[in-house]
Amino acid sequence: NAGVMQNPRHLVRRRGQEARLRCSPMKGHSHVYWYRQLPEEGLKFMVYLQKENIIDESGMPKERFSAEFPKEGPSILRIQQVVRGDSAAYFCASSRSGLASYEQYFGPGTRLTVT
Amino acid sequence: DQQVKQNSPSLSVQEGRISILNCDYTNSMFDYFLWYKKYPAEGPTFLISISSIKDKNEDGRFTVFLNKSAKHLSLHIVPSQPGDSAVYFCAANLRSNFGNEKLTFGTGTRLTIIP
Numbered sequence: 378n379a380g381v382m383q384n385p386r387h388l389v390r391r392r393g394q395e396a397r398l399r400c401s402p403m404k405g406h407s408h409v410y411w412y413r414q415l416p417e418e419g420l421k422f423m424v425y426l427q428k429e430n431i432i433d434e435s436g437m438p439k440e441r442f443s444a445e446f447p448k449e450g451p452s453i454l455r456i457q458q459v460v461r462g463d464s465a466a467y468f469c470a471s472s473r474s475g476l477a478s479y480e481q482y483f484g485p486g487t488r489l490t491v492t
Numbered sequence: 493d494q495q496v497k498q499n500s501p502s503l504s505v506q507e508g509r510i511s512i513l514n515c516d517y518t519n520s521m522f523d524y525f526l527w528y529k530k531y532p533a534e535g536p537t538f539l540i541s542i543s544s545i546k547d548k549n550e551d552g553r554f555t556v557f558l559n560k561s562a563k564h565l566s567l568h569i570v571p572s573q574p575g576d577s578a579v580y581f582c583a584a585n586l587r588s589n590f591g592n593e594k595l596t597f598g599t600g601t602r603l604t605i606i607p
Contacts, residue, residue, distance in 0.1 A: 381535070412597075419496070419581060419597035420536070425588075433588050468535050481595065483528075483535030 379404065381471050381484035382451075389490045390459045398454040398487045402471030409452045410470040410481060411444060420468060426452060459491045495519045496584050498598035506606050511569040513601050515582030518563065522584035526595070527556060527567045530579045539580075540567070569603075577605045 382401040390396050402409050407428050412420040425433040426446040437444065441459075446452040456463055466488050470481035497516045505511045513527075523544045528536035542549040542556045542565070549556050555568045569576055582598040 383535075408592075410595075412595075417599070419498075419599045420583075420595075422594050422596065425592050425594065433592050433594065435588065435594075470535075480538050480541075483537065485533065485535045 381406075381469055381482050383467075383469050383484035383487050385487060386485060387488050387490070389492060391492055392460055393458050396456040396459050396463070396489055396491075398456075398467050398469075398489070399451040400454070400469030400471075400484060401451040402469075403482055406471035406473055406482070408472045408474060409446050410472070411452075411454050412468045412470065414466040414468065414486075416465070423454075456489075459489070461491050464489055464491045494599070495522075496582055496596050496598040498580075498582055498601050500601050501599070502602040502604070504604045504606055505572050507574060508571045511567075511572045511576065511603055511605070513567040513569075513580050513582075513603065515565050515567075515598055516563060517565075517584050519584070519586065519596075520560075520563070522586055522596075524585035524593075525556070525558060525565050526583045526585065527554075528581045528583060528597075530581060530600070536581055572605045574605050574607055577603060579603070 409426045411423040414420045422436040424437050424444045441457045443455045466486045468486045469484045472481045495518050526541040527539040529539045530536045540551050540554045558565045579600045579602050581600045583595045588594045
């Protein structure tokens, strides 16, 4: 009974490179959320997706960040031309429903370090 | 603009005693509140929740109290056990303009249980 899977767990990128973070939701879950945790801060909502649809991206930076959740395969959070300020822990969560269920199950996170 | 605040970054409690973690919020539109527990290098795990129409919810050793007029909630753990040592995040839920639920997290309180 696998939980939410995220990979890689640790990712090091140089400034200007691209970072791709993957998230496989729990079995039976079709709703995915991405959160970012900067050092000494709480988790901040970034984006909410259903299969093939971005529903709410109000927490995403306007530039360089994008997310997708294709019909097949994991959800991807993509950060282009990374900068030092992108260094953070990125958590993915999934739920059975975006409306009825308040319980979001979190993955272990990807720690991105930009050098 | 921190809408959910946990003003105590850390708390130490003797094993067997009561741990009380506090959380304040500013947005009166939040309709559901949750507590998550997080161990190092892991994602947050759901602990307990409370609807805004209630003032108390209990689950085993964990009780959450909600004071809507003061916009304050607290998590009580009794008796405290060494395995409770972790970072505890308070989160508040808001229905977004897109119809989905969106969690806003506090900055966390690191609880240490002293044997």
